[in-house]
Amino acid sequence: MDISGVFTDAFSRVQEEVHAVLEGLSQEDLDTRPGPGANSIGWLVWHIARVQDDHVADVAGREQTWIADDWHERFALGLESRDIGYGHTSDQVGKVKGVKASELRGYYDAVHAATLGYVAALVPADLDRIVDTRWDPAVTLGVRLVSVVNDNQQHTGQAMYVRGLLESS
Template sequence: MKYFGEGLSEKHKELSRIIRKPSMLEQAAQLFLEIHASLHLSRISGTQPNEVDALLSDLTDSEYAVMPSGRDETIAWVLWHIARIEDLTMGILAAKGNQLFNEEWQKRLNVSITDTGNALTDDEIMLLSKNINTAELISYRNAVGERTRKIVRELDSEALKRKVSCEDIARIRQEGGVTQQEESAWLLDFWGKKDVAGLLLMPPTRHVMLHLNDCCRWKQEIRTKKKFFRS
């Protein structure tokens, strides 16, 4: 069921159709930025209030740390997960630069992990969700989103066709972006098979759409149900 992003799937299909066409570089960049703006707080793009504003504007700290069912994670985990993945893939793989996350961010966020959280157990997800500084989590995601928009504005058609390099994939492992666990390490194989255009079509767009849809569903359940799997 759709809880978030009505119409975004159609826009994403159009982006997929045009993103590798050199003659449509400007249109593809603008469409990416339009989709991306819908997936971050409106102040990141200077647009009208959107669904992300509505999702996050009135969440309490306790609501960030609720697993509605045994199939679910938490809103805090999702925001950490999508921000870390966007940071790693855009900063290191797409821009061939650096991730924003560092020791200072780790201290501000009050987290012990540096990876994307793919392999965390339910207990570990709950620990992360209860300890993380949610205001700093939003600040970190905002910074990642702003940097992604800058990167995309500077890409040309040749850059979009560039394959992800083995050296940059290795950097993500070395910098603690993934762990050795199978549930985490598979990301490197997945990203390593893509070009920059392929990266833009997944981590900062499609991937986020799916996770924010879950968060909107969970928020509704948190506010209407009395019993949860973990809280």
């Protein structure tokens, strides 16, 4: 398996989990926060897509799908257009509500397609390219992509956990 195949597989696993967590949920389920200050499934899926979109668009040198395809206007969340959810307060988490599962899936799938388009052309030497000098050591493309997959997997696990809580109550 080549580098592009590894990342295609990793991001496709995220997509499978996003679809699985959204399957058959009501709007109430999507918007329910299992505790004060906890994240809802809707927020978690939105955040998964936003982080992937933001980070991959940055390394690919293109505009985010969220902005380029007007998803930020369709969702109308009352957040800044480049907000990805990092460091959100409880009030900000609460703004991500009322978004249908089909809209969340549609946005995630658009991000996924753009991501696969980018990783399809990767070769091993690309992974050593420095993409972020704000860290010490500087972040390479390989580290950034692995970080995105890791973040996405953590949050899909959280979303599945919240779904399990909702189904058991």
